[in-house]
Amino acid sequence: xxxxxxxxxxxxxxxxxxxxxxxxxxxxxxxxxxxxxxxxxxxxxxxxxxxxxxxxxxxxxxxxxxxxxxxxxxxxxxxxxxxxxxxxxxxxxxxxxxxxxxxxxxxxxxxxxxxxxxxxxxxxxxxxxxxxxxxxxxxxxxxxxxxxxxxxxxxxxxxxxxxxxxxxxxxxxxxxxxxxxxxxxxxxxxxxxxxxxxxxxxxxxxxxxxxxxxxxxxxxxxxxxxxxxxxxxxxxxxxxxxxxxxxxxxxxxxxxxxxxxxxxxxxxxxxxxxxxxxxxxxxxxxxxxxxxxxxxxxxxxxxxxxxxxxxxxxxxxxxxxxxxxxxxxxxxxxxxxxxxxxxxxxxxxxxxxxxxxxx
Numbered sequence: 001x002x003x004x005x006x007x008x009x010x011x012x013x014x015x016x017x018x019x020x021x022x023x024x025x026x027x028x029x030x031x032x033x034x035x036x037x038x039x040x041x042x043x044x045x046x047x048x049x050x051x052x053x054x055x056x057x058x059x060x061x062x063x064x065x066x067x068x069x070x071x072x073x074x075x076x077x078x079x080x081x082x083x084x085x086x087x088x089x090x091x092x093x094x095x096x097x098x099x100x101x102x103x104x105x106x107x108x109x110x111x112x113x114x115x116x117x118x119x120x121x122x123x124x125x126x127x128x129x130x131x132x133x134x135x136x137x138x139x140x141x142x143x144x145x146x147x148x149x150x151x152x153x154x155x156x157x158x159x160x161x162x163x164x165x166x167x168x169x170x171x172x173x174x175x176x177x178x179x180x181x182x183x184x185x186x187x188x189x190x191x192x193x194x195x196x197x198x199x200x201x202x203x204x205x206x207x208x209x210x211x212x213x214x215x216x217x218x219x220x221x222x223x224x225x226x227x228x229x230x231x232x233x234x235x236x237x238x239x240x241x242x243x244x245x246x247x248x249x250x251x252x253x254x255x256x257x258x259x260x261x262x263x264x265x266x267x268x269x270x271x272x273x274x275x276x277x278x279x280x281x282x283x284x285x286x287x288x289x290x291x292x293x294x295x296x297x298x299x300x301x302x303x304x305x306x307x308x309x310x311x312x313x314x315x316x317x318x319x320x321x322x323x324x325x326x327x328x329x330x331x332x333x334x335x336x337x338x339x340x341x342x343x344x345x346x347x348x349x350x351x352x353x354x355x356x357x358x359x
Contacts, residue, residue, distance in 0.1 A: 034121030058122035162298035178249035
C-alpha cells in the first residue's frame, strides 16, 4: 500500500510499504480521509521530539473498519464489526496517571499520539492500536456525517477543550486571532455552543481573512497588519475590551495583545503554541492583577471532546462541511502541505481511498 513516511526534517516520502497486519487486540481500518493542519507542516520542516522515524504521519483520521482483532470486543466491551465507519482520536491518554484519574485526559503526562508513536493516517490502511481502544478513543461516525467531516472532529475537539476552560457566557464579546481552520472552528463553537455575542476575527493575511470571513461571517474582520488591533477592539467594545480572547496562531505578539485588550474578568486562551526558539512574551502583570484576568493554556483534547465534536457536527449545531475547501488524493499529499503552509484554503483533507461509502 502507499503511505507517507517521515524519515527526517525535509525528508518525507510517499512510498510503497507492506499493508499492516491486525493483532488480536487491534482494529484495522481503511483510511477514507486524513485531514491536515499546521502541525503536519511543522513536522515536515522540523520533525518532532516524540516522533520516531521512519513513521507514517497524519493524525486527523476517519475511515471504515476492515478487520477486528479476535480479542477486541471481549476485552473492551465493544461491538465493532467490519464495515463500521469510525473516527480515531489523535492524542492518546494513558488512562492511569494522576491526571487521567482526575478526569484531565487532555493533559495526560504519558500521552502518546497517532502519527508520532503509532503509524498515522496518510496511508491506505492503518492499525488502531490497543492504547486507543483502551481509552474509548475509536468513535462511531453518525450516519449523517461524512468521512471528511469526521476527520475534522479531531481539531474541533481541541477547540472544544479550550472553550470549556474559558466559560464563555451568552452575549460575551469574543476575539479570535488566526483566520485559519482552527480560528473558524473557534468562531462557530463560540456561537453555536455558547451563544456568545459579537465575534471579531483577526489576522495579518488579507486573503486568508477574506476566505475565512466568507465562510464564518464574523461581526468584524480586523487586519492587524493595517490597524492597531488593541485600539480597534477597545473602540468596538465601547472602551471595555473583549470578554474572551483566543490566540489560535503561533505569534508572540498576539498573546501580548490579548492581555492588553481583555476586559475586566476577561478570559484568554493561549491556544496556538509559540516557536520553541522564541517561546516568551512580555506580560504586564499589573494588567492581569488589576483586571482579574484568567489566562488558560490549551492545545489538545480528551476522547470525550472527540465524541462531542461528532455530535455537534451531526446535529448541525457546529457545521464543518463548508470549511473543508480542498480534497487531495494521497498521490498528491505533499501538495496539501504547501496549500496549508501558504494559507490557500481553510481546511485541506487527504483521501487515501475513494470514499465510496461517504454521505
